[in-house]
Each structure stands twice: as C-alpha cells, then as structure tokens.
Amino acid sequence: MRSNIIAIAGALIISGFMATGCGSSEDRAREDVKDAQENVAEAQNDLNKANAEYEAEIEEYRRTMVDRSEANNRTIDELKANVDKQRKEAREEYRQKVAALEEKNRELKARMSDYKADGKDKWENFKTEFNRDMDNLGQALSDLGKNNVK
Numbered sequence: 111m112r113s114n115i116i117a118i119a120g121a122l123i124i125s126g127f128m129a130t131g132c133g134s135s136e137d138r139a140r141e142d143v144k145d146a147q148e149n150v151a152e153a154q155n156d157l158n159k160a161n162a163e164y165e166a167e168i169e170e171y172r173r174t175m176v177d178r179s180e181a182n183n184r185t186i187d188e189l190k191a192n193v194d195k196q197r198k199e200a201r202e203e204y205r206q207k208v209a210a211l212e213e214k215n216r217e218l219k220a221r222m223s224d225y226k227a228d229g230k231d232k233w234e235n236f237k238t239e240f241n242r243d244m245d246n247l248g249q250a251l252s253d254l255g256k257n258n259v260k
Contacts, residue, residue, distance in 0.1 A: 168227055171237065178244055179219045185251045186212050207254055214247050 189208045196204045218240070225236060 164230060164233070165227065168225075168233065172222055172225075175222045175240070175244065176219070178248070179215055179222075182211075182215045182247060182251060185255065186215065189251070189254060204254075211247065211250055211254065214250075218243055218247065 186208060189211075193201055193205055193208075222240065227233065
C-alpha cells in the first residue's frame with residue numbers, strides 16, 4: 111500500500127511538472143507572438159514614416175525644379191528679346207539656339223512631372239542625372255547670354 115501511495119504521489123508530481131512546463135512554454139509562445147506583433151507594427155510605422163519622407167522629398171525637389179525651369183523660361187524670353195541686337199547674318203543661328211534651349215527646358219520640365227516614385231535608389235539616380243541636365247541647360251543659357259553681350 112505504501113508503494114502504491116508513493117507511486118501515485120510520484121505520478122502526480124511528474125504530471126504537475128509536465129503541466130507547469132507546458133503552461134510556461136505556452137506563455138512564452140504567447141509572449142513571443144505578442145512581441146513579434148509589436149515588432150511588425152513598429153516596422154510598419156517606420157516604413158510609413160520613411161515613405162512619407164520620401165514622397166515629401168520628391169515633392170520638394172519638384173517644386174525646386176519647377177522654379178528653376180521658370181527661371182530658365184525668363185532667361186529664354188530675355189534671349190528672344192535680344193535677337194534684333196544680333197548681327198543680321200547671325201540672327202537665324204541665334205534663334206535656332208534659343209529654340210533648342212527652350213525645347214530642352216520643356217523636355218526637362220515634362221520629365222520631372224512624369225517621374226513616378228520607384229524606389230530610393232532609382233530616385234537618387236534620377237535626381238543626379240536630372241541635376242546634371244538642368245545644370246548643363248543653365249550653363250548653355252548663360253553662355254548664350256554672354257555671347258549676346260559681345
């Protein structure tokens with residue numbers, strides 16, 4: 111009888127340890143799931159914030175480039191007004207140069223307005239190339255204006 115009591119007590123103790131062990135691993139699993147959900151929510155918030163900053167950067171850049179394009183248009187208008195100041199034999203060539211620069215300015219403006227956000231790397235490449243093209247146009251306008259003064 112004593113051995114039966116000891117056997118039953120041992121079985122209860124072992125069952126108790128197993129139940130407690132299973133319960134704690136379930137609790138840990140629940141905590142892990144909860145932590146993972148919090149991490150996902152935090153990551154989603156970070157992603158949303160990064161996307162908002164990215165879109166704001168693009169819009170600010172667009173506004174800046176529209177301003178530069180408008181400044182280029184004013185310079186082109188000034189160059190057109192100076193056509194009559196050119197020597198008679200150089201007027202047609204001058205008009206063609208001004209028209210080509212005006213077309214380039216329109217193309218750049220259209221390229222900027224048509225740009226669709228397509229990832230940070232592509233944006234950086236686009237911005238670098240666009241800045242270079244815009245700087246080249248500005249330099250060409252400036253050079254044509256300087257030649258006009260001579």
